[in-house]
Amino acid sequence: MATTITSECINCGACEPECPNTAIYAGGVPWELNGAPGPAIAQDIYYIVPSKCTECVGFHDHEACAAVCPVDCCIPDPANLESEGVLLARARELHPETTFPDDAPSRFRKEATGAEAPAANGAAVASAPAPKPAPATTAAPKAAAVAPAASAATSTTSAEFNPLAWEVPVICKDCNEPWTIPYRLFEKGVVFHCPSCSGSYVPKTAMYRAVKETFEGFYSRRRAEREAFERKRAREAAAFEAKQAAEMEAFKQKLEALAHSMKPAGKLVRPTGIASMFT
Ligand code: SF4
Ligand code: SF4
Known part of the structure; x- marks a missing residue:
């Protein structure tokens, strides 16, 4: 067929x-x-x-x-x-x-032989039932599987919370060499070319979805954890500031109480001479 x-x-x-x-x-x-x-x-x-x-x-x-x-x-x-x-x-x-x-x-x-040829995304290529049996072949399929991008790529400071800073690792289906495609350009149907042999590499729908889900899953969890951490830190900072302010107020009251407790005993003696100028 x-x-x-x-x-x-x-x-x-x-x-x-x-x-x-x-x-x-x-x-x-x-x-x-x-x-x-x-x-x-x-x-x-x-x-x-x-x-x-x-x-x-x-x-x-x-x-x-x-x-x-x-x-x-x-x-x-x-x-x-x-x-x-x-x-x-x-x-x-x-x-x-x-x-x-x-x-x-x-x-x-x-x-x-019971083995199906993988497509570029690792999915089986649609095919009809074999019309007749034949001797097995040792020919190995050339597959360009999408590697788990986030785990295989190198983390950078800018990639900390920005998926667009990543390069998606891929394997050339023709020469089997690894290379990378910027995540921001990794779209289904876009034709890329291997830098080693110029062989084409076209992300299929399933490949694009797998890469996108890998990135979104990783970054959404990472962002959620970061936001929860920031909220907790803000709550703790507010509680700390309130505690410090309360302690400061208590300290002032303590000083006033101390002043009252230290009131000297004896008769009123009005200053005279130069000392009267400062009362
Ligand atoms: S690449 Fe497609 S069109 Fe060309 S021979 Fe193979 S199956 Fe047929
Ligand atoms: S032109 Fe692109 S979308 Fe159309 S059959 Fe060829 S590879 Fe598929």
Whole structure:
């Protein structure tokens, strides 16, 4: 079954460079095969030419376009069922210069082993049941899982209460190298490129949600704890000030009482001479 793009496509363009068969085109752009043109299949969204799609059989053990699509709109086309043999034959026809062994990378073989190809966010790529069993392959899936950002990134003073100061750690699906994307730019559907190999990295909806929830969960708890601490500190400061003021008042009263208790005994003696000038 060829892969198809649904109307949920947001035209981010991330899938097009991933296709090993140049089967993906922007809406309205005519496709071509060996110099022969064909009319655009879709006008407003990206589309896949079924006769050029091998579901990545021959190249990957998963559909490369589905792995990068941020809105999961690259799906198997139930109206276009095709076997692994047909797809491998198509790969050989499209790439006569390349030798594809019978056990070339294929999602079918992977599904037969019970392991599903992970998408860029670690979620399983939508796929049809394997039409036939095949020998297991040792090909490892390339997954770009979102790391727990807050725990993996380095804390800075500005990041103390500001999530926008963070860099989200990611792993390149192509070269497996780690790199980072500023959290303030980490949006679903935005195409980023690995600084090591220039491979694309497009946060999918689930990835974006996971990162956002990780940050919001961490910072909302942190802010709540800080606010509770500030309120407690303000209450304690007010109580301390009130205690100090009360003590000061008590001290004044004590001094007055002391003055009364120290009143000298004896007759009134009026000052005379220079001393009378100060009374
Ligand atoms: S499944 Fe693979 S071959 Fe088919 S359009 Fe997507 S990337 Fe291209
Ligand atoms: S990656 Fe998905 S949303 Fe982006 S252009 Fe391709 S099909 Fe459309």
